[in-house]
Amino acid sequence: MSYITFTNLTKSYSEDVIIDHLSFSIEKGETLCIVGPSGAGKSTLLRGIAGLEDFSSGNVFLEDKDITRFSAKQRPFVLMFQQPLLFPHMTVFENTIYGLKFTALSKKEIAQKGKEFLERIGLLSYRQAFPHELSGGQQQRVSLARALITQPQLLLLDEPFSHLDQTLRKEMRYWVKEMLREHRTTAIFITHDIDEAMEIGDRIALFENKKIQQMGKPEDLYEYPKNLLVAKFLSEGLIIEGTKFIHANHLAVQGDPTNLIKYWKAFVQSVSFKFGKKVFFLDIPQLNQQISLQIDDDLQLFEEISIGVTDLSHIVTFGEE
Amino acid sequence: MKNRHYSFLFSIIGLLVFFPVAFLIVTSFALQWTWPQILPTEWSTIGWNALIEEPKLFLALRTSIGIGAIVVFINLAIGFPAAKVLAFQSFKGKSFIEAFLLMPILIPGLAVAMGLHLTMIRIGVADHWAGVALVHLVPTIPYTIKIFRSGFERVGSFYELQALSLGASQKEVFTSIYLPQLITSIRSATFLIFVISLSQYALTAIIGGGNVVTLAMIYFPYLSSVNNAVIASFSLLFAGIPLLFILIIEIVIRMFIPYRSLTNTQQ
Amino acid sequence: MKWFKQTKYVWPLVPAVLFVFIFVGYAIMMALLESITINGQWTLDAYKQLLENQSFRDSILFSLKVTLTSTFISLFIGVVITRWMYYYLRNYWVKVLIWIPMLFPHFVWGYIVILLFSQSGWFSGLLYELGLLEDFTHFPVLTQDQHGIGIISTYIFKEVPFVILIILPVYIQMNHQYKHVVQTLGGSKWEIFKTVEWPTIFPVLSEAGIIIFAFVLSAFEVPFLLGATYPKMVSILSYDWFFQGDWSQRPMAFAAMIIVTSIIVICSIVLFSMTNRLRIRVSKGER
Numbered sequence: 001m002s003y004i005t006f007t008n009l010t011k012s013y014s015e016d017v018i019i020d021h022l023s024f025s026i027e028k029g030e031t032l033c034i035v036g037p038s039g040a041g042k043s044t045l046l047r048g049i050a051g052l053e054d055f056s057s058g059n060v061f062l063e064d065k066d067i068t069r070f071s072a073k074q075r076p077f078v079l080m081f082q083q084p085l086l087f088p089h090m091t092v093f094e095n096t097i098y099g100l101k102f103t104a105l106s107k108k109e110i111a112q113k114g115k116e117f118l119e120r121i122g123l124l125s126y127r128q129a130f131p132h133e134l135s136g137g138q139q140q141r142v143s144l145a146r147a148l149i150t151q152p153q154l155l156l157l158d159e160p161f162s163h164l165d166q167t168l169r170k171e172m173r174y175w176v177k178e179m180l181r182e183h184r185t186t187a188i189f190i191t192h193d194i195d196e197a198m199e200i201g202d203r204i205a206l207f208e209n210k211k212i213q214q215m216g217k218p219e220d221l222y223e224y225p226k227n228l229l230v231a232k233f234l235s236e237g238l239i240i241e242g243t244k245f246i247h248a249n250h251l252a253v254q255g256d257p258t259n260l261i262k263y264w265k266a267f268v269q270s271v272s273f274k275f276g277k278k279v280f281f282l283d284i285p286q287l288n289q290q291i292s293l294q295i296d297d298d299l300q301l302f303e304e305i306s307i308g309v310t311d312l313s314h315i316v317t318f319g320e321e
Numbered sequence: 322m323k324n325r326h327y328s329f330l331f332s333i334i335g336l337l338v339f340f341p342v343a344f345l346i347v348t349s350f351a352l353q354w355t356w357p358q359i360l361p362t363e364w365s366t367i368g369w370n371a372l373i374e375e376p377k378l379f380l381a382l383r384t385s386i387g388i389g390a391i392v393v394f395i396n397l398a399i400g401f402p403a404a405k406v407l408a409f410q411s412f413k414g415k416s417f418i419e420a421f422l423l424m425p426i427l428i429p430g431l432a433v434a435m436g437l438h439l440t441m442i443r444i445g446v447a448d449h450w451a452g453v454a455l456v457h458l459v460p461t462i463p464y465t466i467k468i469f470r471s472g473f474e475r476v477g478s479f480y481e482l483q484a485l486s487l488g489a490s491q492k493e494v495f496t497s498i499y500l501p502q503l504i505t506s507i508r509s510a511t512f513l514i515f516v517i518s519l520s521q522y523a524l525t526a527i528i529g530g531g532n533v534v535t536l537a538m539i540y541f542p543y544l545s546s547v548n549n550a551v552i553a554s555f556s557l558l559f560a561g562i563p564l565l566f567i568l569i570i571e572i573v574i575r576m577f578i579p580y581r582s583l584t585n586t587q588q
Numbered sequence: 589m590k591w592f593k594q595t596k597y598v599w600p601l602v603p604a605v606l607f608v609f610i611f612v613g614y615a616i617m618m619a620l621l622e623s624i625t626i627n628g629q630w631t632l633d634a635y636k637q638l639l640e641n642q643s644f645r646d647s648i649l650f651s652l653k654v655t656l657t658s659t660f661i662s663l664f665i666g667v668v669i670t671r672w673m674y675y676y677l678r679n680y681w682v683k684v685l686i687w688i689p690m691l692f693p694h695f696v697w698g699y700i701v702i703l704l705f706s707q708s709g710w711f712s713g714l715l716y717e718l719g720l721l722e723d724f725t726h727f728p729v730l731t732q733d734q735h736g737i738g739i740i741s742t743y744i745f746k747e748v749p750f751v752i753l754i755i756l757p758v759y760i761q762m763n764h765q766y767k768h769v770v771q772t773l774g775g776s777k778w779e780i781f782k783t784v785e786w787p788t789i790f791p792v793l794s795e796a797g798i799i800i801f802a803f804v805l806s807a808f809e810v811p812f813l814l815g816a817t818y819p820k821m822v823s824i825l826s827y828d829w830f831f832q833g834d835w836s837q838r839p840m841a842f843a844a845m846i847i848v849t850s851i852i853v854i855c856s857i858v859l860f861s862m863t864n865r866l867r868i869r870v871s872k873g874e875r
Contacts, residue, residue, distance in 0.1 A: 047768075052768050052772065071771075072771035085769050088787070089787040098770075334682070334686070338688045341697075341700045344710065345700060356713050357712070357713030357724070359714060406597060410597045418605065422605070422608060425608060429823070429848050431826060433615040435826075435841065436615035436620075436622070437614075437618065440614075456611075458611065516691065520694060520809070522695065523807075523808035544813065552699060556699055563691060
């Protein structure tokens with residue numbers, strides 16, 4: 001039996017279905033990343049799981065206990081929001097221990113734990129400071145500490161880094177992953193950033209079109225997308241005839257197409273650099289697609305080349321399990 | 322659940338607001354109504370007739386509306402610029418200035434009127450409508466500043482900057498940006514100022530010295546001298562005048578303010 | 589240069605500040621002067637007389653009791669209605685409803701209270717017709733009574749809409765996600781109010797409170813209609829002394845008003861210094 005199980009979760013506003021019979025489960029200590037385009041209803045899903053909103057139907061089980069009817073207050077699940085949402089009139093310390101006030105812990109134990117957590121997030125010296133004196137990243141760290149200190153059975157994170165700048169985001173990713181591992185926290189992490197999902201998630205699920213399209217290890221979704229949506233959103237490669245897919249790592253680029261069994265004309269549109277290598281952005285007019293590829297050859301801007309496969313087995317057809 | 326809240330809200334407000342007003346209307350048309358009857362036994366318009374025949378009524382109406390209009394005008398002239406500064410600028414001592422500008426409604430109006438009385442006599446505005454209008458500014462100015470300040474904060478200063486960079490002058494910014502966007506604020510401020518000015522009895526009595534006869538000045542003696550139908554009619558008149566005034570203001574707004582679509586925004 | 593820049597921004601404030609200086613600063617200074625001069629001599633006699641005057645001492649206590657009661661009940665009811673209903677209070681027509689009580693002057697509401705709640709008023713008649721009352725003398729004295737019930741209820745009636753209109757924007761603009769933070773961390777509804785709503789509304793509410801407090805403590809119209817002959821609200825005493833034919837009581841009228849003014853100023857200073865720190869913190873925290 002899984003640690004937490006969701007069965008047939010459905011959410012609809014009058015006629016409008018947002019989430020359609022979603023069933024999945026999560027193991028203890030695991031981090032599940034749910035990715036999907038903005039506006040797909042990921043946040044609604046998370047708020048429903050947190051108990052802040054009701055699902056139209058479906059059940060939530062914690063081990064073998066049905067907790068569907070539990071309110072947000074009763075659920076041992078804690079949601080962390082996009083913004084840090086630290087209470088502006090409370091000090092960093094008071095914010096950190098906020099959730100412990102509703103437990104049976106004594107004042108002494110609370111103070112002890114608060115100190116311990118602030119130490120762990122490296123902000124102990126800020127304990128008497130007020131939130132507005134902290135940077136955005138520091139605030140989000142306090143927010144995480146505030147959520148983790150209650151030792152939730154499930155931590156829900158709703159794009160917690162979306163308001164931070166690029167460099168800070170990367171730093172926070174490793175830090176949060178470390179924190180979650182250290183506390184053996186079971187977590188569901190929502191993001192629309194694929195890199196973020198791949199780095200943080202033990203497993204990834206693509207939520208699009210009201211359903212989870214595929215769920216599995218990051219490399220599985222990347223290498224073997226199960227359908228068009230997953231391929232487009234999570235993987236890299238070319239989609240042909242609407243139902244077939246060639247993964248980027250099987251694509252070959254040559255000036256002379258004689259070695260290619262199947263190929264298309266492509267034009268170099270722009271050049272950029274990544275990880276010390278040149279990355280070419282190619283336009284394939286026949287397929288009406290563009291793709292970025294790292295190629296060792298030195299191509300010229302607007303040069304015409306051929307892109308294709310050397311082996312027909314590299315062309316995968318969706319829907320064939 | 323939500324519908325239940327809604328109807329609950331309406332019944333509470335209805336009970337608390339409509340009942341007294343309806344009661345006032347019934348009273349104004351009562352001819353024969355003795356305790357413990359729930360409704361009058363005889364109806365008539367005698368109350369209203371007696372009110373209209375009051376010899377001082379027309380003069381008092383004119384005085385009250387005139388003073389109210391002047392008070393509104395001066396309020397807008399003083400409050401509008403002050404509110405804009407408070408909304409958009411930050412400067413040293415701002416919170417002190419904010420508290421200072423709140424003083425007129427915190428310091429007792431009676432104390433202010435009594436304190437100004439001798440001076441007003443000396444400069445010759447006591448017993449005169451001008452003095453009364455001036456003293457009516459006291460309980461109104463802070464509200465005007467508050468209403469316009471939150472109006473400015475709602476609109477923001479970006480439109481002004483955009484207009485200026487497109488070549489508008491300060492005057493054009495005022496007429497094309499703020500005037501149309503602050504219509505709701507103008508409406509609420511005008512209404513509130515006018516009602517407050519209309520309700521001043523003590524301040525008017527002290528500064529006007531009985532020579533400036535506003536509606537409140539004849540309402541109070543009525544309370545001990547005439548019957549309830551007349552007083553009730555008079556009470557309703559007090560609500561009717563600001564409504565009429567705001568209607569006139571509305572017409573003026575619609576005639577003079579550019580970009581009419583904004584006049585219909587209901588917020 | 590910096591000074592010049594500041595004044596450039598600030599000059600539109602000048603008319604308003606000047607107005608307050610003249611109409612409040614100067615007026616209060618004159619009132620103070622007149623309270624300490626009798627026949628051209630400086631003296632504190634007026635204050636001594638006041639403190640020895642039993643009816644004044646009773647009046648101050650009575651005024652404070654009436655004022656504090658009306659203020660706190662108005663604030664309480666205003667907050668309860670707003671936080672319960674703020675979602676619907678955005679509705680245009682509901683707002684119009686809230687404005688209706690503002691339409692009538694205080695003294696008109698006072699008059700309505702008399703019509704409805706006096707011993708021979710409509711409600712005592714209704715109770716009689718229902719057989720719950722033998723005679724109107726059995727109806728409790730609710731207007732022109734010694735406890736100020738009539739005054740208090742008139743003010744509550746008029747000030748609750750005022751409180752709603754002032755705190756409604758705060759509730760509408762409040763970041764309601766904070767409520768969810770409390771919920772997800774296991775806090776109750778009371779905790780939501782305490783940690784999210786109260787710190788946000790407190791500065792605004794205390795300002796509304798001090799405005800109502802100052803107004804009720806010193807206003808003349810409503811107690812004139814609904815007050816008992818004893819004890820009188822301090823504004824009535826002061827007004828009567830002021831208009832005493834031979835002007836001999838005027839120093840006392842001024843002294844009484846100076847005392848009331850001092851009470852209000854002290855309360856305001858205490859309250860503003862209390863709320864200022866919180867206000868700054870809360871507004872800075874809003875990102």
